[in-house]
Amino acid sequence: MAYLTLEDTIGNTPLIQLKLIGGDSVRQRNNIILGKLEGNNPAGSVKDRAALSMIRHAEERGTIKPGDTLIEATSGNTGIALAMVAAMRGYKMVLLMPENLSEERKQSMAAYGARIILTPKTGGMEYARDLAEKMQKDGEGLILDQFANQDNPSAHYTSTGPEIWRDTHGAVTHFVSAMGTTGTIMGVSHYLKEKNPAVQIIGAQPEEGSQIPGIRKWPEAYLPRIFDRSRVDRVENVSQSAAETMARRLAAEEGVFCGPSAAGACEVALRISQTVENATIVFIVCDRGDRYLSTGIFPA
Missing domain, CATH: 3.40.50.1100 (Rossmann fold)
Known part of the structure; x- marks a missing residue:
């Protein structure tokens, strides 16, 4: 059954x-x-749809495999969705978000096992995105990049x-x-x-x-x-x-x-x-x- x-x-x-x-x-x-x-x-x-799409298609292309570390700058919902999908498919998740976003969002991400990096609220999402790029360049993980990834709108x-x-x-x-x-x-x-x-x-x-x-x-x-x-x-x-x-x-x-x-x-x-x-x-x-x-x- x-x-x-x-x-x-x-x-x-x-x-x-x-x-x-x-x-x-x-x-x-x-x-x-x-x-x-x-x-x-x-x-x-709604971000559950994009999170599953981005991770699933990256797997199909061979870009990522279970056990890898994924990085994403997020204002909340995408981070929660990615943390859930990462948990169910066996990835480590690092999420960067401005420090002034709601406590419920932070706690939800942590509940799924994600590591959270809070960035200064004065820098907004722009600073979080820049820091994610730096972390990827330093070899700390792979960015799925909801902002440029066509698996998001698809x-x-x-x-x-x-x-x-x-x-x-x-x-x-x-x-x-x-x-x-x-x-x-x-x-x-x-x-x-x-x-x-x-x-x-x-x-x-x-x-x-x-x-x-x-x-x-x-x-x-x-x-x-x-x-x-x-x-x-x-x-x-x-x-x-x-x-x-x-x-x-x-x-x-x-x-x-x-x-x-x-x-x-x-x-x-x-x-x-x-x-x-x-x-x-x-x-x-x-x-x-x-x-x-x-x-x-x-x-x-």
Whole structure:
């Protein structure tokens, strides 16, 4: 008798309709807003897909083998996902992350056995990425490089995009995703645009001065190499305040407990719903809210 392994549970996440947020305005315009619950993945985020894809394909190419040390700069979710996949496939994992990220993220990575190197918050992710490069040059391990590795967006081209198309029966008109490494939006855009070029792809990024975990507005020199501007129809700015308020609303009004980057994407989806009719708008609920409890977003 064949049983599932943990890897088999990555993907095929639920696509659920928001019932209360947006209310009459959404209904009067005959719009539907759908959230894809990526927190249902075993390590709790959309990054599980990319982590498995990057490690599995590196193995197939012979770039890595069990027992090797892998290195990655991460703001959290990718690190947790890589730590899980490394644990299940027999790798040592070294993760570099800015010191100001949430305690839950650090502890989750450590629980999977990863070694964590905290970098100065003043240097942000850019410093963490530079240090990872130095460690690789010094022979301390191999970087998978979520920012340049095509196995990142390909995970979403082969799974997330097809799932959205299947579960909306091809009715999706708009797709909204927070933009961090940009792997999710790149892969899903590639797939959906092949199925229907009219589908609108919208990215969410933080407005100037806002800090939203999981969403970045990269300096040009650090723009992820996997990012292709032509695959995004437009980008919407979101404030930290709006993202955090929406995170609380999603939990209290819809029962959807997610982080601020997912809530930022929902904020953009609601904006879109005010300007269109007969639309099916899908946004990525990229992780769960329980890894942000120590940040104060959800006051007791």
